[in-house]
Amino acid sequence: MIEIRTPRLLLRRWHDDDLVPMADINADPRVMRWIDDGSVRDVEHTAEEIERWEEEWDEExxxxxxxxxxxSGELAGCVGLSVPDFLPEVSADVAISWRLGSPFWGQGYASEAAHATLEFALQDRGLGRVISISRAGDDASENVIRKLGMVPERETVHPVYDVPLRVHVIDLTEFDA
Structure with missing residues (x-):
């Protein structure tokens, strides 16, 4: 079982008792504002999402x-790597993303978790390049992206939700792990 410890966080695979706290995060309009069309998600959708994330672990x-x-043992949210199938022009890449509950914002958790995930991508998975996709205007995510050393690569539009997106990239051979 893959686990990563940082000074304040444990990054781990999903447990059954994570469903309700993650559903609470997904039900917060402030959290979901910049994700897809901005709609909140219920418990059923969250369960499907966690199942997809676990399947990606098994497949990729x-x-x-x-x-x-x-x-505290609290679930703060999620962070990790995925294949961005929804965006054809970068679907051959691996993307890093994160989603934390609003009580955990502004404390450096997203940056800490994302940095550890990039180390995992380079050292454990041998990836040479990782992208991040953000909605235009999502300043908080773009701040994390800059802290990771990622640079803008292109602007595009979400093919389903028709919202402007920014794609950032980092060459992990230059990443300061």
Whole structure:
């Protein structure tokens, strides 16, 4: 079982008791504002999402981790790697993404978890390049992206939701792990 510990976080595979706290995160309009069309998600949709993330682990050898606070054991959200099938022009790439509950914002958790995930991508999975896709205007995510050392590569539009997207990239051979 793959687990990554940072000074404050445990990145791990999903447990059954993660469903309700992740569904609570997905039900928060502030969290979901920048994801897809901005709609909140219910427990059923969250269960399907976690199932897809776990299937990606089995099929690709990577996926989205559950992010747990070491101090309290609380589920803060998710971070990880995935294949961005929804965006044809980058579907051959591997993307890093994160989603944390609003009580966990502004404390550096997203940057800490994402940095550890990039180390995992380089050292454990041998990836040479990782992208991140953000909605235009999502300043908080773009701040994390900059902290990771990622640089803009292209602008595009979501093929389903017709919202502007920014694709950033990092060459992991230059990543400061």
């Amino acid at each position: 050898g990577f996926g989205l981790f559950a992010v747990e606070l070491l101090a």
